[in-house]
Amino acid sequence: MNRRVFWILAAAVVSLALLAWVLFGPGRHAITRQDMVEGDAIPTPTPAPEQRVMLLFPGSDGLLHPELRSVPLPAEVHEKVRTVVLEVLAGPTGNLQPVVPWTAELTAVFIDHEGTAFIDLTAPPKPLTGSHNELMLAYGLVDSILLNCPSLTSIQILFGGHEIPTLTGHLDFSRPLVLNKRFIAS
């Protein structure tokens, strides 16, 4: 047993010596030290400039109608999408109807490398009906986003963190939707 203890201590001493040599001993290589740099500088936030955005809301003729609004519009595309969606969710100011007929929150925005934005909304509290309501919701959001964020190509709407096949049993929500101007009043 004594012999074992001796060997343990010996090994520990050797290891510590090795450690010290590696840490503080002269390197085998000449070292040149560059100026030290602190971590990433924190950029000062600058308020986004106010811009006119065009938001689409359903009208009494069953078509989407534009409403122009001046809002601070960030240049960064995630923030831009968020701003547009929040403005749509806030609802129309005039005689138009809300695009999303329940109190929905925007819980996430993802953008892939092909320019598809995925927006996640809180799920409807009770089932909706009618392809018309489904189309107004889909293209009210999709067209509003795409008209204000030209760098994006398509939008997929998720509900409650999930991809859904359809909302009222008509429109395909399982894939991204592209700009569809056929539902906008001319």
Place this chain on the structure above:
Amino acid sequence: MIDPAGTHMRKVLIASIIFLLGASLLPAQVDLHTVEFQYAGRGVLVPKLGTRIEVIPILALIGAGAEYSRAAGTYVVAYGEKRLQFTPGHKLVMVDGKLLDTMDAPVPSPGGVAASLDFIDRSLLGPLGFRLDPIPQGYRIVPGARFAEPVTVRAAAADFAATTTLVLTLDRAVIAEAESTEDGGIVVHFDDASPRLDPGTLLRSRRVRSLTSNGREILIETGADIGLLNWHNLDDPPRVILELGRVYPTPTPAPARVVERSGPPPIVIDPGHGGKDTGAVARTGLNERDLTMSVARYLSAELRARGHAVRLTREDGEGRALTDRTAIANRLEAKIFVSLHANSSTFSSVKGAETYYMSLDDQATDEAAAATAKLENEAGASSDGRSDLDLILWDLAQASALNESAGLAVAVQTRLNALLDLRDRGVKQAPFVVLTGATMPAILVEVGFLSNPTEASRLGSAEHQQALARAIATGIEAFLSEP
């Protein structure tokens, strides 16, 4: 005999040595602001900015010259015959005139430009023929790229009724194999080559979510229940052809009846909703499920009287998955598919009938047309346009099937407009689930709004339902008699 106490002590001893030697590997973390890089017997302490490391001293260490072009905003690295360009803020590196996409972007820094270790290893040192090996103090730069020579991969997809053909065109011959992953995705392995997706690739498919290059693999994320059916390689140009489609059967509420056809191709009528799904409901209590069944029966009688074979997708009270309804029409080789619905709006004033057909989005059609024109101009100039041209022709063939649906939609809506004295409602395109994958002219007819009180009461009358059925039947006949 083994002494258990002695065995235990030996374990403790080995653990202590491992611990102490392990601790000796930590010095790289002692200085949080620099990392040492070694190359050919020389070393340099390179400043760190968060997770990124200054790039210029590392390039200088291997003897590569890096110059910043203020006008272009890019760094040009020269090493022997190799020329490499990268731009702070951009996930792209140009190696000898070829664009490679990178996982992250380098950033401007006090020393000029800083990048992640992965970027330095894969996107800068790799193309120059080096790799990073971790050592206790930091990293040693050694010859031999970690990642094999890049191969540029251009992806194109063509969606068909039930399957999608995904074509990966490679810029050089490489052994590549595809297989399904456990989590339902697909992976393509490249032998001794690191695939880089052509940054210009814009993939449009309803079954392919995304393509990602990772090391020697391309990961393909597919839609729900979509998987790899089969794959094969083609030469000249080197390609990997993947056939994707539904891999798990969709559970259906009722055991699927064996739908077999006897006699001429039928017109398939789909009464919308069904079972527990009532669809839209009017204040009067009339619901979409029952209304569409009633109109479907009148339409069926009307068409039979005119000499057509007719099949319905569901019986009274029966539910049916949306995809099964289209599948029935496809299996019966129907000449026409008509899905009947009644609408609902939050505005009670909205009224009228509408006819929809599937949308192949404008942008995709425009892109296909532009790509065709480009390929036609380049015809003969390159052999590798052939596969793309085939794909585009397939896409255009799909578009022509949609043109037939458009013709049917116009024929039906014209009669509905005349019946209902409508002017402003008409034919529209939208990606409806029940029309997806139909291989025949297919439309969805919304016969009216149950949310409009006047229209709802009219929709409840048998005479109006018969009039709607007659108008739709006349539209169908007009379409079928078109040359």
